[in-house]
Amino acid sequence: MRAIALRFTAAVMAFTFTGSVPAVADGPVTLKVAIVQQIDSMNPFLAVFQSSTEIGRLMYDPLTTYAQDDQRVVEAVAAKWEPSPDKLTWTFTVPGGKKWSDGQPITSRDVAFTYNLMLTNETARTANGSYVANFESVTAPDEQTVVIKTKAPQVTMTALDVPIVPEHKWSSVSDLKNYRNEDFPVVGSGPFILTDHKPGEFIKLKANKDYWRGAPKYDELHFVYFKNSDAAVQALAKGEIDLVNRMAPAQFDSLQGKEGVERNKARGRRFNELLVNPGAQNKSGQFIGDGNPVLRDVRVRRAIAQSIDLESLVKRVSLGYAEIGTGIVPPVFEKYHWEPARRRAFDPAAARAALDAAGYPLRDGTRFSLRLMGRSGRAYDEQASEYIKTSLADVGIRAEVQLVSDDQLNQATTAATYDLAFSGWGANVDPDFILGLHTCAQRPGPDGTGGTTDSYFCDAEYDALYAQQLSEFDEARRIDLVKRMQERFYDQVPSVVLSYENALEAYRGDRFSRFPVQPANGGVIMAQNGVWGYYGAVPALAASSSGGVSGVVIGIAVVAVLVLVSGVLVARRRRVTAEERE
């Protein structure tokens, strides 16, 4: 009875949220993907949200991209690239034969146009400005050659995740800031062409049959909006959509054994961390914020890290769908991930002894109090805060949990008005970005603006290593430098990396037999560094759909019955009160 009741609710919910009936098998083969996050813009120069950049990648190829199996740099718009001996000039070759979706050839002029637009127009730098910050000039001496000169050597030249747009369409755009890029079908170079977009309802793309790598194996790709991931998961279970990601562990578990549903537990690019305010300073070295000064003592920070049981956090908060945290580069990037020779063991007794030795004795059961901030409504923060509070209490530190809104948390971490705070980042294939977040230069200026420091970490040794790795073109040596940086970070504890979350995805195995994951070993389908998951999806031979219609019919019936019953009740109630009314 309970299951039926819940399924009724689910049916009603799914019905009201999507209002759609599964496609008939005879029509075009369509991959329907659930989307929860809104789209900020279809204009690739303005799109910042993860959802919009992902759709931008489907529409436009970048200069180079990352391979599906091992994430090495491979051909996209450019087929070859060559740095000069002084590493200041890069020459990219755009081979002939690649075409925009309107049939015009893709040439080096399009590439030069895109980058020059970003160099000359500040609005065009909104989304991807950091990639060209170090550029001196971009020229196209002939149809097939792009020459980029940089001010200083830059190792990320083959990681330029900037969509290349067609010059013949975009040169006439005068008001870039308000250009929505929704003249359907939108001319692009990627494996899919944007054909329709209704905010909050759906995004429709069709396969680019002339894509240079070969046409996708199905006809249309639809993104369907859902208000929350619970509704999306229910829709997947009923076969209304084909692919869902970013599921909560409980949702992922609930799909186990569901007929026709395949699950993908992937190693994610994200990690959860607990920031430990190390005595925040701005660029000119003045202390800012109101972090508890005891945390400036590295012995205290180490003791805090020692008192948190990371294993039980992974087991109980993430229900096992995570890996224990160590370095700031997640293990999915095997090359750059650092693993300590001996992990800092969970040891409350040692933490207590260390705090005693550091000169913070117990007084009435507590040594000192710290504020622990997190985002309310975020499942991880709400749950992990309870564990960390008890763990800290065990070593004599009183944690006052404050779960606040997104904005309030952002304000507190930016103004350094926190002691401990939950945070999290997604890392890229190239570790430069995630490492750069913790350099002294990322701290805000004396006026409080600029910089995007994550932890207010400022360490001479770390910064020296960062500068070295940025201009180190020998991969083995760079890997060594990156690992030494993570070791220093782990030792100084400006934040405790708690766990690397698994990316939990599920798809209809009865409609699509295979999705390429990136990397091949335990990778993701959605939110890749590329579009292999969508591009390489293989439809199952006998595509069929069932169950959805009957669910909707039952849903309508239930709604009708409810309306009827409440109508009768209200009518009776009115008659009763009519007599009482004066």
Add this chain to the structure above:
Amino acid sequence: MSVVWERRRTALRSGWREFTAQRSGVAGLVVLGVAVAVAVLGPLLTGASALDVTRVEAAAWEPPGPGHWLGTDHTGRSVALLVLNGTGASMLVGLTAAALSVAIGTLVGIASGHFRGWPASALMRVTDFFLVVPQLVLAIALSAVLPRGLGTIVLAIGLTSWPATARVVRAQTLAVEARPYVERAHALGGGHLHVIAHHVVPAVLPLVLVNTTLAVASSIVSESTLAFLGLGDPTHLSWGTLLHQAQLFGAVSKEAWWFLLPPGLGIMGLVLAFTLVGRALETVINPRLRS
């Protein structure tokens, strides 16, 4: 003095008789008594470690059965114990928020009923403004700006739900002040304070009492709504917080009805009890409602 007390005692006794004559009111009172007992005794009966997420041993999402007669939540804590321990916060917030809202409402209502002219008009325009502002939206805005905590929730509910009380109290104040004996008091030289304290307040008080009882019911629902939306203080256990957690940690996908239903029924029962008591009290003070 003793005459006054004698008269009051008689009135109280006859009121109580009126109240007990209504079975629904008595039923509501019994439920309230049980809820208060649970709220006070619940935390005492629960062992220190039973709700500590780091020390529970049961598996997560266990359906009701021996050992956990209402199942377990996402961390393995007993839902039955969670619901018992959530009673106190739900009731506390409901009562204090109602008290705050009725206090503001009574003050504004009496003031605007007693002092005529522009101060009354000004007060009533303010009341009208709060009356038309969507209550939930304002409460959400308030609890988003203020620091998280039970106090914020109380403030958010109290500051948004007083206009109805103000209107009712104002009407009663106007009716009372129109009576001849108030006019006489004025004529004998009674000042504002004397008239309000000795004539208006005693006449308005029964109405305020009923209003409070009914306001508690709606405050409990408001608290649950705000907590469910994630605007409450997640570190304090209340029924709304439980529902919020059930939704956040995937009880719907898990089909874990035992995590969703008990707090919901708890809210329903408590609200119903307050409403029944309030209605019965209303009948006692307003003879026209008697059948």
